[in-house]
Amino acid sequence: MIGLLVNFKEMKEIEYLLKREMEELLLDLDNSRLDGLIKRAMEERYQLLLGIYKRTATQAEIAKYVRILKKSSN
Numbered sequence: 311m312i313g314l315l316v317n318f319k320e321m322k323e324i325e326y327l328l329k330r331e332m333e334e335l336l337l338d339l340d341n342s343r344l345d346g347l348i349k350r351a352m353e354e355r356y357q358l359l360l361g362i363y364k365r366t367a368t369q370a371e372i373a374k375y376v377r378i379l380k381k382s383s384n
Contacts, residue, residue: 335355336377338352
């Protein structure tokens with residue numbers, strides 16, 4: 311575990327960057343032209359970013375970004 315000490319302004323900037331990147335990933339994940347392997351890697355990255363975002367955001371803010379994963383029927 312690594313600690314990070316940031317001031318309020320820096321924390322807000324980090325939140326902004328995380329939200330922006332998660333929104334881009336959400337748009338890309340809806341692209342039907344991407345294959346499963348790429349989408350899986352993007353989903354893993356999204357979950358990692360969401361985990362970081364959860365450390366500073368409120369429950370209401372987090373709820374906007376929680377994804378319900380679709381299970382494939384193989």
